[in-house]
Amino acid sequence: MTARTTRRSAAVSRSLGIGAVAVAGALLLTACGDQTENAGGDGGKTKASDAPLFDKLPKKIQDAGVIKVGSDIAYPPVEFKDGGKTVGIDPDIAAAMGKQLGVEFQFNNGVFDGLITSLRSKRNDLVMSAMSDTKDRQEGVDSETGKKVGEGVDFVDYFTAGVSIYTEKGNPKKIEDWDDLCGKKMVVQRGTVSHDLAKAQSKECEKDDKGKITVEAFDNDVEAQTRLRGGGAVAGSSDFPVAAYAVKTSGGGKDFELVGEQVEAGPYGIAVSKDNTELRDAIKAALEAIIENGEYDKILKKWGVEDGAVTEVKINGGS
Numbered sequence: 001m002t003a004r005t006t007r008r009s010a011a012v013s014r015s016l017g018i019g020a021v022a023v024a025g026a027l028l029l030t031a032c033g034d035q036t037e038n039a040g041g042d043g044g045k046t047k048a049s050d051a052p053l054f055d056k057l058p059k060k061i062q063d064a065g066v067i068k069v070g071s072d073i074a075y076p077p078v079e080f081k082d083g084g085k086t087v088g089i090d091p092d093i094a095a096a097m098g099k100q101l102g103v104e105f106q107f108n109n110g111v112f113d114g115l116i117t118s119l120r121s122k123r124n125d126l127v128m129s130a131m132s133d134t135k136d137r138q139e140g141v142d143s144e145t146g147k148k149v150g151e152g153v154d155f156v157d158y159f160t161a162g163v164s165i166y167t168e169k170g171n172p173k174k175i176e177d178w179d180d181l182c183g184k185k186m187v188v189q190r191g192t193v194s195h196d197l198a199k200a201q202s203k204e205c206e207k208d209d210k211g212k213i214t215v216e217a218f219d220n221d222v223e224a225q226t227r228l229r230g231g232g233a234v235a236g237s238s239d240f241p242v243a244a245y246a247v248k249t250s251g252g253g254k255d256f257e258l259v260g261e262q263v264e265a266g267p268y269g270i271a272v273s274k275d276n277t278e279l280r281d282a283i284k285a286a287l288e289a290i291i292e293n294g295e296y297d298k299i300l301k302k303w304g305v306e307d308g309a310v311t312e313v314k315i316n317g318g319s
Contacts, residue, residue, distance in 0.1 A: 051102025053289065056282040061125065066104050067279075069094065070124035072112035074220035075189075077245045077303050078130040079107070089241070089303050090128045093158065096295040097286035111219050113191030116153060119273045126272045126279065130239060132193050133157050133269030133318030143196055155269025156283045157317045159300075160308045162262030163194055164243040165235050166228075169257050173234040177260045183211030185233045187224040190217035193264055194237035221246075229255050241305050267310070267318050280315065287313050 054062065061067055071090065073079045079088040086107045094105035108124055116137070118124040133155035136143045140152035167175050175181060178197065182205035188194040195217055202213035218224045221238050225246050228236045237243070240262050247256045270287075272280040290296045291313070300306045 051100060053100045053282060053285050054102040056278070056285055057101060057103065058276070058278045058282075061103060061279065064103075066106050067098075067101075067126065068124045069105050069107045070110050070115040070118040070127040071107050071129040072115065072220060073107060073109045074222045075130055075242055076249075077241055077305075078239075079128075089159070089299065089305065090130065092299040092302070093287075093290070093296065094128060096290040096299060097283065099295075100286040100289045101282060112189060116150065116271060119153060119271065120150065125276070126270055126283065127153075128270050130159075130161075130242070130268050131155075131271055133267045133316065135319055137271070138316050138318070144199065151274060153271040154274050154277070154280050155267075155271055155316050155318060156280060156287060157267035157269045157310060157314045158287055159268040159305075160265060160310060161239045161241055161268060161305075162265040163197060163237060164240045164262050165237050165259050166243045166247055166256045167235045167259055168228065168231075169254055171257055171259055175235050175259050178263075179205075179210075181205075181213050181235060182208070183213075184235070185214040185216065187216050187218065187227045187233045187236045189221045189224055189238060190219060192221075192238070193266075194239075197264065198237065225250060225256075235259070241303075241308070267314070269316075269318060284313050284315060 071079050073081060073086055075088075077088050079086060079090045081087070091105075091107060094107070098105050105128075108118075110118060112129060115124070115127045115129055115131070119127060131137075134143070135141075138152050138155065140148055140150035142149045165175060165178070165181075167173065173180075173184065175184075178201045181198075181201060186198055188198055195215070198213055198215040202215060206212045216224075216227065216233060218227065221242055224236050224238070227233055229250065236256075238246075243258060247253070247258050250256055270283055272283065287296070291311070297306070297309065300309050
């Protein structure tokens, strides 16, 4: 749901509300699986003629009445399954925007590092999956090789988050920051900012003769947490809201703990193909509308992540 990649030079992020995340965690259970889910709420029932921003949508989407959303639905609390239903920060924001646009947001589950490809193939209209808005993604550049791999995407920025490290409860290996991971094994979700940070830190560890980090990457964050829980690594890393949620909910709060400070604070963006500027601008307008009417703040408060709120909707604001 980190952010997921490639933002993520090391600026400490604003702190989000762990306590409120715990409340949400006590009420919801997580699961994952490949399936499709409409996240429209009342928005799916709104008559197009009554929706204030319907006319801003491309004709194709007006006719379909649906915006198809690519998402890795295994990233609580950003998006995940509860009793077979897609829930979380992103689906709630999508539902609120659906009221403004007069269409449903249909969430299609997929592996995170394949979501941008789903835009190129036209399987999805946009990606909403705790994805970091970065220059590399905007330009279609592989962050590791620096090579051009695609035409890139545009982002509508809607949230801000940093990256955190979490360990087994009690922190038996005394991990306090990224330097402490040298010579050790950690788990991450593949293709995320945490994955990028781990690979970059491993190179620094080798330069300092401290031993590289063994990085085990998984298709989703839940799998990474399971590996850490089973003793297969000394630490994991993911976006702060996700790490905090895991710490508060896994094993009733007895499995993990957060260590150190957040790093790599940056924006999550809703990704749209560069040739779909009409949809991009409609999404921007809908997001601005729910910020103005207060729905956006209500959603973030519900999930305990108010400090990640944006007050200005930017296009391609990531670096």
